[in-house]
Amino acid sequence: MTRYETITGDEPLIRDGTIKLHGPAGFEGMRKAGRLAAEILDAMYDHVRPGVTTGELDDIIRQMMLDGGSVPATLGYRGYTHSSCISLNHVICHGIPGDKVLKEGDILNIDVTPQLDGWHGDTSRMYYVGEVPLKAKRLVETTYECLMLGIEAVKPGARLGDIGAAIQKHAEGRRYGVVREFCGHGVGRLFHDAPEVIHAARAGTGPELKPGMFFTIEPMINAGKPAGKILEDGWTAVTRDRQLSAQFEHSIGITEDGVEIFTESPTGRHNPACL
Numbered sequence: 001m002t003r004y005e006t007i008t009g010d011e012p013l014i015r016d017g018t019i020k021l022h023g024p025a026g027f028e029g030m031r032k033a034g035r036l037a038a039e040i041l042d043a044m045y046d047h048v049r050p051g052v053t054t055g056e057l058d059d060i061i062r063q064m065m066l067d068g069g070s071v072p073a074t075l076g077y078r079g080y081t082h083s084s085c086i087s088l089n090h091v092i093c094h095g096i097p098g099d100k101v102l103k104e105g106d107i108l109n110i111d112v113t114p115q116l117d118g119w120h121g122d123t124s125r126m127y128y129v130g131e132v133p134l135k136a137k138r139l140v141e142t143t144y145e146c147l148m149l150g151i152e153a154v155k156p157g158a159r160l161g162d163i164g165a166a167i168q169k170h171a172e173g174r175r176y177g178v179v180r181e182f183c184g185h186g187v188g189r190l191f192h193d194a195p196e197v198i199h200a201a202r203a204g205t206g207p208e209l210k211p212g213m214f215f216t217i218e219p220m221i222n223a224g225k226p227a228g229k230i231l232e233d234g235w236t237a238v239t240r241d242r243q244l245s246a247q248f249e250h251s252i253g254i255t256e257d258g259v260e261i262f263t264e265s266p267t268g269r270h271n272p273a274c275l
Helices: 024-046 054-067 134-152 160-173
Strands: 004-006 019-021 085-088 091-093 107-112 114-116 123-128 184-186 193-197 214-217 220-222 228-230 237-239 245-247 250-254 259-261
Touching (some): 019 193, 024 054, 024 107, 024 114, 024 123, 054 085, 091 220, 091 245, 107 134, 107 245, 123 134, 134 160, 134 220, 134 245, 134 250, 160 193
Parallel strands (some): 004 019
Antiparallel strands (some): 085 091, 085 107, 091 237, 107 123, 184 214, 214 250, 220 245, 228 237, 250 259
């Protein structure tokens, strides 16, 4: 049975399976954290280019988070030692920044979560390194469409499974694979919380969506089969068939009559059509 908890102030929160329902203060906190996250990803367009290393991008991200009055939520999280995740080409998610050099034709996902005044702005988007093949562009564009279709399914009274059903139908209709091993999650003052947001699901199933719920939607779509594996570093997830993978992520909140996207680009550049 799904349990919901109304959050009334700054009371300590624990991850105990309850779905938190937030009020106006929570929405305001998430707007600020989400905007900072989106501004950081906007700035990355000036830095993603051939010859740059993923470690250099991570250094820039960390400094922008600190300059914005936040701290990187990933830094020290379960032993993780970087301020972002940067996933290239066939990496599904959780790519570790380092000495990998970007080259012409690469696609990459940059995932950031600044923690600002206790709130987590969790978001990711895709980038092109110079000119990329049409096959890669089509995958990236479809993945963004999946994200937005998932968000369109969010409204009070709907079910969590409606999100995954919309994403799965669109992706598989284009013969792409929907990753099952990773999912979206509740977010707010906790980095990861209930509910788990599955990206391949049956409509009409799962918990009821209620005003005040905060969570991420972050479909990972593969050009080939959906299966992935985690490398020996314990973090990096890659496609088993070495086909390309793409991901977009927004943090959202359910309002009385719809949904608010906290991590939308202030310059309108989240859409890959703007790349």
